[in-house]
Amino acid sequence: MQHIPHPISPLEYSETFAVRTYEIDHCKRATIPALIRLMQEAAMQNVIQLGVSVWDLEAQNISWVLLRKSMQVFRLPGLGEHIRVLTCPTGFDRRFTYRDYKIFGADEELLIQSSSAWLLMDMVSRRMASIPPFILDFESKMPAPENCLPRPDFRFPKFTEAHFTKVFEVNWHDLDFNLHLNNTLYIQWMLEAMPHEMLQQKRVAGMEVLYRSESRWNDVVHSETQVLDEHTYLHRLFKKGEEKELAMALSKWV
Numbered sequence: 001m002q003h004i005p006h007p008i009s010p011l012e013y014s015e016t017f018a019v020r021t022y023e024i025d026h027c028k029r030a031t032i033p034a035l036i037r038l039m040q041e042a043a044m045q046n047v048i049q050l051g052v053s054v055w056d057l058e059a060q061n062i063s064w065v066l067l068r069k070s071m072q073v074f075r076l077p078g079l080g081e082h083i084r085v086l087t088c089p090t091g092f093d094r095r096f097t098y099r100d101y102k103i104f105g106a107d108e109e110l111l112i113q114s115s116s117a118w119l120l121m122d123m124v125s126r127r128m129a130s131i132p133p134f135i136l137d138f139e140s141k142m143p144a145p146e147n148c149l150p151r152p153d154f155r156f157p158k159f160t161e162a163h164f165t166k167v168f169e170v171n172w173h174d175l176d177f178n179l180h181l182n183n184t185l186y187i188q189w190m191l192e193a194m195p196h197e198m199l200q201q202k203r204v205a206g207m208e209v210l211y212r213s214e215s216r217w218n219d220v221v222h223s224e225t226q227v228l229d230e231h232t233y234l235h236r237l238f239k240k241g242e243e244k245e246l247a248m249a250l251s252k253w254v
Helices: 032-050 133-141 183-192 196-201
Strands: 013-018 062-073 082-093 096-104 110-122 164-169 204-211 220-229 232-239 247-253
Touching (some): 013 032, 032 062, 032 082, 032 096, 032 183, 082 133, 183 204, 183 232, 183 247
Antiparallel strands (some): 013 082, 062 110, 062 204, 082 096, 164 220, 204 247, 220 232, 232 247
């Protein structure tokens, strides 16, 4: 029987999944987009449990928006492997909130860890909203700093040249419940614009992602990748004719 460590916070949530056939690559390993979807699913169940989901906040016209994500990948689980996805809110900083994720394999082997930063958006004005007091009240139950991952704080080099490019159109089934392009697809589309040999022979060891803007139905999105060195790639998503990127990322491969 698998031993599950004592929770680091009463706000902690975990759920066990089996890696399914439609979540694997040619090596029978779970893909990065599939694993991020499981992290998102665990986080959604957590906020529903805590009463702070997007639906709980509808009456106040506010909603959660993912801003930054940092991820380290130690091993990708294989087909049929049972994994435990753990997530917990980890703190506040002015108008930002933070959430950690960890994915464990058998015998609590740490496979992946990820930290993320979120903000609340006023769905009417489309501006950043203040965190309501009833959400700030959770701070006393959050884990001690030494039990949290480093917060996602990074800077990207300047994007100067596209070595690989792909173009996507946002279809109806690419949208989330806010009618925006699902944030997992931002990462998937950035990873699609990679050299074939990297996708075929290597795997992602880490990613840092910055979400800058929303994308909607029928948008045409360009994904560009710049090679920084043999293991490091810079990515950006943007809509043609608009200077501001939808998202940027830095990926490490092994």
